[in-house]
Amino acid sequence: MTSATAPFQDMPPAELLRRLYDAAVQRALPLHTLGAHLPPPPRGRTVVIGAGKAGGAMAQAVEALWPAEAPLSGLVVTRYHHTPPRPQGLPQRIEVVEASHPVPDEAGMAAAERILAAVQGLTADDLVLCLISGGGSALLTLPCEGLTLQDKQRINRELLECGAHIGEMNTVRKHLSRIKGGRLATLCAPARMITLTISDVPGDDPSVIASGPTVPDASTCADALAILDRYGIALPAAVRARLEAGELESPKPDDPRFAGQEVRMIATPQQSLEAAAALAASLGLPAHILSDEVEGESREVGKVHAALARSVALGRSAFQAPCVLLSGGETTVTVRPLQPGQTRGKGGRAGEFCLGLAQSLAGHPRIWALAADTDGIDGMEENAGARVDPGTLARAAAQGLKVTDHLARNDAHGFFQALDDLVVTGPTHTNVNDFRAILIL
Incomplete structure (x- = not known):
């Protein structure tokens, strides 16, 4: 031609x-990409959790593609007004709730608490499917001890306005959270976990997408402090002291609780x-x-x-x-x-x-x-x-x-x-x- x-x-x-x-x-819609990455059902339960702007669509894709006779339940959080219309005849087996982005709110905190509750008591026979997409950092909010939601909201706003890039923002978020930076995965052990991810970050690094709640974190408390200081972002004194002492360190790649866990990139x-x-x-x-x-x-x-x-x-x-x-x-x-x-x-x-x-x-x-x-x-x-x-x-x-x-x-x-x-x-x-x-x- x-x-x-x-x-x-x-x-x-x-x-x-x-x-x-x-x-x-x-090309990036979950229903077009997710099927090839789903495992067979386990002997035990299948629990679906996750967060992100694509969370509702990803949950619907799992529901449409998962065997009808196989047990399936769970909870996913997405941004307000980002839950797609439900296709006629598709039963809802995964609950989808909505919360605020890019600044977190109470709904996101409540969803994070419910997700932690949903993965309690799992066994090696169970499977956790974690659906992660961009926006999950704000939507899956659970501040560390000593940090209030209002503190997190202020820090988020200041990170957004100061020109920090996504890797810097998420390094801070990981160290001020009870769920990000791999912590969610450690709470799911000994169940098998497969994270299905839509990448929204340069380089497709799964530890950066949504602040990597199911991925080991190589960054440190010192890294987070350096970023906060670089941009002049204040912390409550007690939380800063805990960062300086390394008490808020995230799980590292050698943590045995990550053994056997997989990350599958479904769209980039x-x-x-x-x-x-x-x-x-x-x-x-x-x-x-x-x-x-x-x-x-x-x-x-x-x-x-x-x-x-x-x-x-x-x-x-x-x-x-x-x-x-x-x-x-x-x-x-x-x-x-x-x-x-x-x-x-x-x-x-x-x-x-x-x-x-x-x-x-x-x-x-x-x-x-x-x-x-x-x-x-x-x-x-x-x-x-x-x-x-x-x-x-x-x-x-x-x-x-x-x-x-x-x-x-x-x-x-x-x-x-x-x-x-x-x-x-x-x-x-x-x-x-x-x-x-x-x-x-």
Whole structure:
């Protein structure tokens, strides 16, 4: 197929980019991926536990695929409004409850307590299926002794706003918890445990996903303290003293209680990028996956992507136009101090990436882009992300909008909402993190 007859040329760029995003999401849906990783039923009980934005969909997939005659019970916690509609005729054998994300709440604490109760008294004949996806760190909250829920909420907010990357945030969370950092797995022994995981982190490290509640933790109390000090995040004096003394250390890889436990990765960011690339290729559009592990400040990552796209458009790249550049990973947003008279905006990683991208592209006539979170929620708003096109800055100027002002207030949502360029999908019931597609024609 030649570019002169390629189907993508008959498709509006915004539609094409949205189809690539949808293909990435579809590849990561639990019902499409989970079946190949389920073990046979055990001689004893099967208890399903878990947490994450995909928790409800993962629980339904297990219910649909598990033998009807085999015992099955359990409890999974997901984000508010992220439980998918139940298919007609599918009996509910796993309870799904909802809690707050990204800042934990009482419902998440109650769910964590109930999950601990559900795994008491297990035997070597029993099986625990743990369903883990992104968001589980906030949803599965059980503060260590001496730390209140209000303390955890404050620490979470400060970690989110300071620009800490996901590995740093989860190192802290593991050492301030009674359930994260492998502690949940140790409480399930001697039962066999299989953790089914959807990755939302760069590198697909299971000890980072949802703060690794079923995975040994190689990080230390000293690591957690160093991160807290780096970002100026305070702890109650008694809890800080326990960290300094090493009393809140997490279970390590040599702990015998992890023997025989398995982690099975059922969906990853790379697989979703490959699905988008395959769709692009089927439409006659060359696709290039830059990386599924892109990290950094969102607006700066946007500027780097803009430079790459401009290079392609100028014929100075190993990639030739027309093509689409795909990337994933997890960027960060540092919340800037407000100047007198400014009001705090709204937005998330994908929107702020698009602001940085649009500013750097400066209305380039041959470049379009979409950036969105694969869970359907960018930050805490109703949108998954945003779009950028050659007319973005001109339309913004016509409304008196300035990119610099919106970046200063971290207000990507307000900027792209005014342009009707938000990408709104609703909860997707999966989560393989950031998705970015830049189309160069």
